[in-house]
Amino acid sequence: MTSPGRHGGVDAERLGKLITPDPETIHDYLEIRGLRVAFDGFVAVKDIDLTVTRGDLRFLIGPNGAGKTTVIDAITGLVPATGSAAFGRKELLGKPVHRIARLGVGRTFQTASVIEELDVLSNLDLAAGASRPAVSRLRARRGVPASVEEALEAIGLADERFRSAGALAHGQKQWLEIGMLLVQGARLLLLDEPVAGMSHSEREQTADLLRAISPHRVVVVVEHDMEFLRAVADSVTVLAAGEVLAQGTVAEIQNDPRVQEIYLGTPVHEGGR
Ligand SMILES: Nc1ncnc2c1ncn2[C@@H]1O[C@H](COP(=O)(O)OP(=O)(O)OP(=O)(O)O)[C@@H](O)[C@H]1O
Secondary structure: OOOOOOOOOOHHHHHHHHOOOHHOOOOOOOEHHHHEEEEEOOOEEEEEEEEEEEOOOOEEEEEOOOOHHHHHHHHOOOOOOOOEEOOOOOEEEOOOHHHHHHEEEEEEEOOOOOOOOEEEEHHHHHHOOOOOOOHHHHHHHHOHHHHHHHHHHHHHOOHHOOOOOHOOOHHHHHHHHHHHHHOOOOEEEEEEOOOOOOOOOHHHHHHHHHHHHHOOEEEEEEEEHHHHHHHHEEEEEEEEOOOOEEEHHHHHHHOHHHHHHHHHOOOOOOOOO
């Protein structure tokens, strides 16, 4: 079984249970103001403003080197930045990576960062904070936390629970990573090229998964794949040379001449990058 949801497609009921909105977090939003990142004098991100609310599945696109990953790195504390990036009204900039994660900010990387030697269940267990010594893991499996069980079903890996993460298909690893973010309680999900290298069918299933998550979480997706964007995005922010070039609905972005120009004259609806 390689699709999210035991019977193919997202298991919306289980996913809904897993990510039922907490009334405390109903007003979650990401608010970035004047974000600036410089590497040895080279300004990769130039005074960016960005607001993303729950249920507004935002895609961040732009040519190679536009600064998309750097924005995510700055929000998650991996690179120093100035300006402001707040989530849940708490400032993230200047905090160490682990404190940002505790504030409900989770990310995936272009290359899946699951622990390949551990099985699927242990990866989810660790993410859920149920870190236990290896010896006790077998015993622990008898009492899998409900959130982990729900995540296994929602991401379609219930039957693969004892399989080592390293043996999973590419798409399954990405779904495992997303499941890990959910069980760790991430309320802001920053996904860096989640469908890169996926098959058409894996992309469709990932689209279902993100659409099911989006009403309950703030989701930002960095992606080059325009077909995937059209299938999933509610709104799009286009970065170019570290600045916000355009922002709007998919249709607005596709018809924006400035956006078409930076994609080397290729209409966005036809081009990949
Ligand atoms: N650690 C770093 N040190 C120096 N320069 C960096 C560093 N990280 C990124 N850059 C530079 O910052 C710019 C933005 O890079 P970034 O990876 O954010 O772009 P991107 O839009 O994500 O591109 P891609 O689509 O290729 O992943 C690039 O010119 C890149 O070379």
